[in-house]
Amino acid sequence: MSEAILSVRNLRVVFPHRHGELVPIDDISFDVKKGEIIGFVGESGAGKSMTGAAIIGLIDPPGYIDQGEIWLKDERIDQLGISATNQIRGRRISMVFQDPLTSLNPLRTIGDQLVETILTHLPVSADEARRKAIAGLEEVDIDPERFNAYPHEFSGGMRQRVVIALALSAEPELIIADEPTTALDVSVQAQVLELLKKLCREHGASVILITHDMGVIAETTDRVAVLYAGRLAEIGDTQTLLLDPQHPYTKGLIASTPSVEYGDISTELFQITGTMPRLDALPRGCAFHPRCEQALTHCATKRPQVEQNRVACWLYNDV
Amino acid sequence: MSTQKSLMGRFRDSDFLYDFKRSPVTVVSFVIVVMLILLAVLADLVAPTNPFDAGSLNLMNGFTPPMQPNAFTGETFYLGTDDQGRDLLSAIIFGLRVSLFVGLTAVILAMVLGVSLGLIAGYRGGWVDSLIMRAADIQVTFPSILIAMLIFGIARGLLPPHMRDELAITVLIIAIGLSEWVPFARTVRGTTMVEKEKEYVQAARLIGLGRGQIMLRHILPNVLSPVLVIATITLALAIIAEATLSFLGVGAPPTEPSLGTLIRIGQDFLFSGEWWILLFPATTLLALALSVNLLGDWLRDTLNPRLK
């Protein structure tokens, strides 16, 4: 097993609120191994984007990391000051967001932005930076002729490819991609994911891929973490987890996703009853138990933990 | 999960009240505004004398400094008296009434006009929109005080002399109201253009509601938050505009002095040593305008994130 480049231990994020506190991330632990693509999947509000923000030190105040540790290799990064965090952000960890326009400056050419990023983070000359920028564009299949074009001159899919070039340009160890293809059409989505996968392999960068789409997880990731209401429900190897899900929530999530492969008009889709609880109304015990068909009596009182078997569920753990 | 709560209970629970209580400046401004409004409304009960009752005036009381007994009559006035022996405190309370009345009615006029035009411009679009918004563009190239003076002058010219003083206040309201509609219209137009594309408006169209009903019942309630903010800020502007006009002698007549009229009278005596005749009305005006403005700023900050 290869070494972990990122270790998150018992992460808990708190937002103080006038009626107490909201806990969008509660006791999440996981490792990201070198060169792997790990997926974070869950419904909106499950805490997947917040986990990414916590790693890169971008939690909006008044929220803060209440407990836990985040290690990037041998360095603890959750308690760094602003300047040290800035050193890591963009250089060792970079981000790809859902909307490429938020990561690109509309008033500057893409070449300019690539060169600037490289010069900020790498000890190279201006000429060398320009060569690297052009190589970066070639890697994401964008004609280097368009070095001096502005973001608005590209289509959505091309912009997202530029953002990927930008994210890779400082040769980071980890890329956090937050719903990178949600705004794109399916045909473009497939290309962008394929590219992200290929380049990260080539550069040896690890990826945290945040998405709500089980299909994207299946086609892109090596491992997957399923989040529910700010807690880790299940984590494991993608193929194993998808073929043999353990947690009733994961099972429901997979069963309720329609597939282009099978089914017809008479197919009744599997549905999980109810909706994910709001953060200010989390049930006691397992957060999923009110929607769970297999709930045991102590599910309502005791919160299950993710143990060696990688599932936070009382069906698989002794009380 | 959520049970029905009374309106009051919901208000007590709301973020609105919570934000309010956390901003001391806002609370102080709010208290000042409420106090001044109460004073104005209850002027007849609160004021020590009625400054308009010529019979109660004693010229011997003229120029009495604040908190000092008058040299001839021995009477004491909290804020002193003016040249005619009028109790300044009473004059300010009644002047406040005139100022607030003119300010509030002018804002309501400007609001009704601006919101209606803005809704129509935003919802109809096309040449109707162009016509209304170009008119607004032209109007804002003139200072609003100038427009108010212009309207005031024309109205006075058209009215027969005996009605001029009687209708002075009405004319003042119309003049200020007509000069302040533009910000309402612009904001409402912008918000309307956003709202009318939203799907709930499409759904209302599918049900077969007419334009008027959609504008009034669906769009209007959703554009009111910014209107409230502009109304508050415009109120401060209107009060100052009224004071300016009255100060220039084209506003409230001496028979119904507003704060502006009092300031005009007061400044004649500033250099002869009777400072209080200017200072107290001016301070009241400042307190009123500043508090209203601060309230407006807070409203804007509080409502803004939820305007979407």
Place this chain on the structure above:
Amino acid sequence: MSDFIQIEQLCRRFDLSEPWLARMIYRKPKRFLDAVDNVSFAIERGRTYALVGESGSGKSTIARIAVGLLGPSSGRILIDGHNLHDRGLSQAQHRRIRQRLQMVFQSPYASLNPRWRVGNILAEPLRTFSLVDGRQAEQRRVNELLEQVGLSASDARRFPHEFSGGQRQRISIARALASRPDFIVCDEPTSALDVSVQAQVLNLLKELQRDLGLTYLFITHDLAVVRVMAHRIGVLKSGQLVEEQDTATLIESPQSDYTKMLIRSAPRIRDDSDGAH
């Protein structure tokens, strides 16, 4: 003839030109976009027809024209044989046709007026079309609608923001049902929802179709959803219908390259196919 709606040679052109004055000064010609270009299809009564396409394919424009929110540039929409956009119809006739057409929108957030209680939102079509007599009958019908979509009568007093996305979409469906329509256009009704909730809404729509005999025009970009929702599929690309088939036929043996590409690109959880990607 069992076609409920027939769309014949529908075209819709949008004028994207600059304002008149700017065109004069910069000598720019008028610019047009043909969002819908000669599209014809028909939907049988009680069936679901899905229009599938990527952004800019013109599917939402067709949806809007089909319910009468937008006029066609040319072509006809026949509802039960009546021309929807016929200017010769009286207002009452128009109303009667309109009442039979409804729409469920994409955004669970923007489709409900945030200032209105759910009860009022549902009562509005009842009042406008004069479908009930008196307060009590109105209330009864509102409660019935809420229960029909899996909500409870007490929800009528609440505001939209008190509901989750999936519940709001149910309210939207209830509003569409209020006027007892025959035909509902569903414009990406679940694309803003989470999967577990999407399944609930899709199942509800199918159940309502069985119970009430509704005809659906289902607009989506998601072929997997279409597979379980539609009897027949039309694939749109840049305003033109590239292929039209019964669902199973289209997905199992697509004819056009574009449809093949769309099917190939759809993400799969279990890759049972020949690993083509």
